[in-house]
Amino acid sequence: MAITFTLNGGRQTVNVNPQTPLLWVLRDTLGLTGTKFGCGMALCGACTVQINGNAVRSCVTQVSSVAGKTVTTIEGLSADLSHPVQRAWMAEDVPQCGYCQSGQIMAAASLLAKTAKPTDADISEALRGNICRCGTYAQIRRAVHRAAEIKAGGGKA
Numbered sequence: 658m659a660i661t662f663t664l665n666g667g668r669q670t671v672n673v674n675p676q677t678p679l680l681w682v683l684r685d686t687l688g689l690t691g692t693k694f695g696c697g698m699a700l701c702g703a704c705t706v707q708i709n710g711n712a713v714r715s716c717v718t719q720v721s722s723v724a725g726k727t728v729t730t731i732e733g734l735s736a737d738l739s740h741p742v743q744r745a746w747m748a749e750d751v752p753q754c755g756y757c758q759s760g761q762i763m764a765a766a767s768l769l770a771k772t773a774k775p776t777d778a779d780i781s782e783a784l785r786g787n788i789c790r791c792g793t794y795a796q797i798r799r800a801v802h803r804a805a806e807i808k809a810g811g812g813k814a
Contacts, residue, residue, distance in 0.1 A: 658672065658673070658674070658675050658721070659671070659672050660672075660673065660675060660720055660721055660723070660724050661724060661725070662723045662724055662725060662726050662727070662728055663726070663727040663728065664687070664728050664729075664730070664733070665689075665728070665729055665730060665732060665733025666733060669687070669728075671686055671687070671720065673686055673720060675719060675720060675721035676719050676720075676721065677719070677720050678715065678716050678717065678718060678719065678720070679706070679715040679716075679718040679719070679720050679722075679723060679728070680692060680694060680704045680715040680716045680718075682720045683706070683715060683728075683730060689730050689732050691730055691731035691732045691759045692704055692705075692706055692715055692730050692731060692759055692760075693756055693757070693759060693760065694716065695716075695756070695757070695760075695788075696716070697716050697717075698716070698717065699714035699716060699717040699786070700786065700788075701757070701760075701786070701787070701788045702714065702757065702760040702761070702764060702784075702786045702787030702788060703756060703757050703759070703760045703787075703788075704716040704760060705759070705760035705761075705763045705764050705787065706728055706729060706730050706731075706763055707727075707728070707729040707763055707766070707767050708723055708726055708727070708728055709726050709727050710727075710729075710767060710770055710771075711767060712763055712764040712767035712768075712783070714786075729763070730759075730763075731759035731762060731763060734762065734763070734766060740766065741769070741804040741805075741807035741808040742762050742765045742766045742769065742800070742801070742804040743762060744804070744807055745800040745801070745803035745804035745807055745812075746758065746762060746800050746804075748800070748803060748813075749796050749799050749800040749803060750796065751793050751796045751797055751800050752793070753789075753791035753793055754790065754791050756790065757787060757788060757789045757790065757791075760787050761784060761787050761789065761797055764783055764784050764787050765780075765783070765784065765797075765800070765801045765804065767783070768780065768783035768784070768801070769801070769804055769805055769808055773805065773808070773809060774805050774809070775801060775802075775805060777798060780797075780798055780801045780802075784797065784801075
């Protein structure tokens with residue numbers, strides 16, 4: 658079945674089983690491997706992408722549900738790592754092993770698109786389901802605050 662959606666700013670049509678998880682369509686069909694497989698049960702957040710601007714777990718999202726919608730992956734956030742969240746992540750030296758980072762970044766970008774100056778509670782809620790095995794939660798929180806400053810024009814990376 659042909660399913661058409663907007664992916665990282667461009668129109669995309671895939672001919673796959675409509676029940677296939679979006680994660681596998683992104684990784685295996687389209688070759689976008691920045692979105693990671695972690696648990697397959699929407700518990701860890703490694704597979705987080707944005708659908709119409711909302712952070713969503715792609716491992717449990719059927720590809721048929723994105724027909725006509727806009728999907729953004731880590732590859733589509735910015736072509737040159739210039740997105741405020743990516744800049745802040747690098748400035749705060751967040752990644753350790755890096756496995757969870759694309760999901761963390763996508764969830765943080767979704768939060769900042771809706772909340773210009775998030776509180777610690779906002780950040781905790783938005784990233785609640787994103788697990789960092791290396792425990793860089795303090796750096797992640799600092800990076801989200803820094804990204805908000807960058808986005809507002811007052812911070813530098």
